[in-house]
Amino acid sequence: MLDIKNGTIDKSNEASDDKEILSDTDILNDADILSDTDMLNDAGILNDADISNNNISNDMNENSEKSEELLSVSNISISFLQYTRGLRQNLLKVISDLTLDISTGEIVAILGSSGSGKSLLAHAILGILPKNATLTGEMSFKGEKLDQNLKEKVRGSEIALIPQSVNYLDPLMKVSDQVIGETVDEEDKKTKKIHQRKVFEEYGLGEEVDDLYPFQLSGGMARRVLVSTALIQNPDLVIADEPTPGLDDKAIEETLNYLKQMANDGKGVLLITHDINAALNVADKIVIFYSGYVIEIVNAKDFSGNGENLVHPYTRALYKALPQNGFHLYEGHQPIHGEIPEGCVYYDRCDHPTDCCKTLNPELQDIQGKKVRCHRGHRKYSR
Ligand SMILES: Nc1ncnc2c1ncn2[C@@H]1O[C@H](COP(=O)(O)OP(=O)(O)OP(=O)(O)O)[C@@H](O)[C@H]1O
Numbered sequence: 149m150l151d152i153k154n155g156t157i158d159k160s161n162e163a164s165d166d167k168e169i170l171s172d173t174d175i176l177n178d179a180d181i182l183s184d185t186d187m188l189n190d191a192g193i194l195n196d197a198d199i200s201n202n203n204i205s206n207d208m209n210e211n212s213e214k215s216e217e218l219l220s221v222s223n224i225s226i227s228f229l230q231y232t233r234g235l236r237q238n239l240l241k242v243i244s245d246l247t248l249d250i251s252t253g254e255i256v257a258i259l260g261s262s263g264s265g266k267s268l269l270a271h272a273i274l275g276i277l278p279k280n281a282t283l284t285g286e287m288s289f290k291g292e293k294l295d296q297n298l299k300e301k302v303r304g305s306e307i308a309l310i311p312q313s314v315n316y317l318d319p320l321m322k323v324s325d326q327v328i329g330e331t332v333d334e335e336d337k338k339t340k341k342i343h344q345r346k347v348f349e350e351y352g353l354g355e356e357v358d359d360l361y362p363f364q365l366s367g368g369m370a371r372r373v374l375v376s377t378a379l380i381q382n383p384d385l386v387i388a389d390e391p392t393p394g395l396d397d398k399a400i401e402e403t404l405n406y407l408k409q410m411a412n413d414g415k416g417v418l419l420i421t422h423d424i425n426a427a428l429n430v431a432d433k434i435v436i437f438y439s440g441y442v443i444e445i446v447n448a449k450d451f452s453g454n455g456e457n458l459v460h461p462y463t464r465a466l467y468k469a470l471p472q473n474g475f476h477l478y479e480g481h482q483p484i485h486g487e488i489p490e491g492c493v494y495y496d497r498c499d500h501p502t503d504c505c506k507t508l509n510p511e512l513q514d515i516q517g518k519k520v521r522c523h524r525g526h527r528k529y530s531r
């Protein structure tokens with residue numbers, strides 16, 4: 149276990165050697181940013197200029213008057229009913245009291261480690277959760293209650309998913325056929341085909357791609373097919389589930405540029421990722437996920453300076469772990485589902501816990517215009 153008082157370790161430049169510290173399912177670990185400094189430097193996707201000079205966020209703020217709320221998610225929780233020994237049932241809560249909203253032209257990133265429930269959130273919004281999942285809480289889309297009926301109505305048309313992998317495409321169907329979908333009306337088919345070609349063309353997919361099967365696509369083509377497929381019906385909200393893992397720097401840049409373009413076109417974009425660099429590069433707001441809880445919602449541009457605008461100690465720890473901030477690592481790992489403590493989920497790792505933190509889980513509260521789940525959030529942390 150970790151030492152709460154001395155939980156901070158400065159491991160500058162030793163990060164990749166320390167398996168103990170990196171062995172948890174932590175965002176930083178998943179993002180590989182602690183195991184390859186060179187990659188980050190080469191990528192040039194995370195430097196001071198990028199963070200402090202977040203043009204997209206600035207543009208967005210200027211346009212914020214025109215933006216309208218698209219999706220609102222209030223206090224949703226997702227649990228799974230599990231059978232343990234005999235007939236005993238166990239309710240495993242994977243997402244707890246999640247709240248966030250997205251407006252037109254805005255990119256909101258959900259930053260969470262592997263297994264923290266990010267894809268389940270996407271599936272909850274789309275209405276495609278597995279049968280053994282229980283969803284509670286409220287969602288609305290363009291001011292209308294987003295219930296299962298509305299989810300089914302808007303899925304693919306007004307709310308679209310860019311899935312994580314090409315495996316989501318039907319392997320036995322030519323690419324263009326599955327984008328167009330089944331239709332018996334020849335006229336309708338023709339119109340859809342013309343539209344599909346136009347969208348594919350915008351993403352640099354020539355006619356030869358239409359007749360390929362998914363397995364024949366190169367990595368780059370596959371990515372562009374997934375993006376254009378999501379955009380074919382001109383959705384208002386696009387959910388991108390982990391679009392960057394495994395991509396090289398150029399491909400990451402290309403993918404993130406697509407997301408920026410969508411936001412510039414007025415779409416709301418929900419970027420689901422464990423890649424902090426990707427989030428900082430494009431997002432206006434970053435929703436920080438920890439053990440299934442949203443612990444802070446910050447503006448991307450708050451990841452700047454000494455991190456003085458970041459409130460939650462975990463968010464600050466993430467910021468300090470960035471290469472340009474000296475790779476300050478924090479010991480410990482996120483409690484996994486089923487082991488979530490009674491009090492604050494960050495209690496064991498917090499460097500400023502109070503008595504109530506051990507027993508009382510803080511609510512997500514408004515503190516100086518930010519949403520933070522921390523009993524001490526209103527106070528200044530000494531660093
Ligand atoms: N059908 C299911 N039954 C029981 N538990 C499930 C089910 N589907 C998912 N889970 C649990 O929910 C957790 C969250 O899953 P999810 O796929 O949303 O994680 P994620 O954050 O998207 O992870 P990754 O970054 O690896 O994609 C998983 O750890 C898993 O334990």
Ligand code: NI
Nearest residue numbers: 266267268390
């Ligand atoms: Ni996932």
